[in-house]
Amino acid sequence: MINKSFANVLRRLRKEKQLSQEQFGFQADLHRTYVSQLERGLKSPSLTTLHKITLVLDTNLTELMSLVEQENDA
Amino acid sequence: MINKSFANVLRRLRKEKQLSQEQFGFQADLHRTYVSQLERGLKSPSLTTLHKITLVLDTNLTELMSLVEQENDA
Numbered sequence: 001m002i003n004k005s006f007a008n009v010l011r012r013l014r015k016e017k018q019l020s021q022e023q024f025g026f027q028a029d030l031h032r033t034y035v036s037q038l039e040r041g042l043k044s045p046s047l048t049t050l051h052k053i054t055l056v057l058d059t060n061l062t063e064l065m066s067l068v069e070q071e072n073d074a
Numbered sequence: 075m076i077n078k079s080f081a082n083v084l085r086r087l088r089k090e091k092q093l094s095q096e097q098f099g100f101q102a103d104l105h106r107t108y109v110s111q112l113e114r115g116l117k118s119p120s121l122t123t124l125h126k127i128t129l130v131l132d133t134n135l136t137e138l139m140s141l142v143e144q145e146n147d148a
Contacts, residue, residue: 046118061139
């Protein structure tokens with residue numbers, strides 16, 4: 001549930017940055033197939049991964065979790 | 075670095091709740107030894123684990139990450 005909410009937020013923010021999964025993965029140092037799994041809610045990202053993702057998306061953990069919880073409550 | 079900041083926050087919040095690592099682990103459905111590893115920054119919790127932890131600590135992911143980022147900036 002929380003992973004699916006995160007998945008939706010990640011996909012939206014990545015697309016807002018106009019990055020492909022491959023481009024995003026390269027910048028975040030994550031494999032493209034892992035990005036795909038995250039965006040389908042199949043994997044639960046570690047705090048380390050979340051932190052790397054916020055750096056690429058020009059956000060921070062507080063903001064990212066706020067979006068995830070909004071999505072989760074929706 | 076981010077995991078060490080999380081470690082410090084987790085230990086502080088658990089103690090504020092006056093829970094032992096064992097009691098906390100029981101409530102959060104995490105093994106006591108895993109709680110110990112988290113509180114030493116040796117493991118990076120998954121989003122699923124972070125979510126379980128917020129439920130026991132009567133907080134939410136946004137608040138928890140705000141505390142972690144404050145700790146990380148300190």
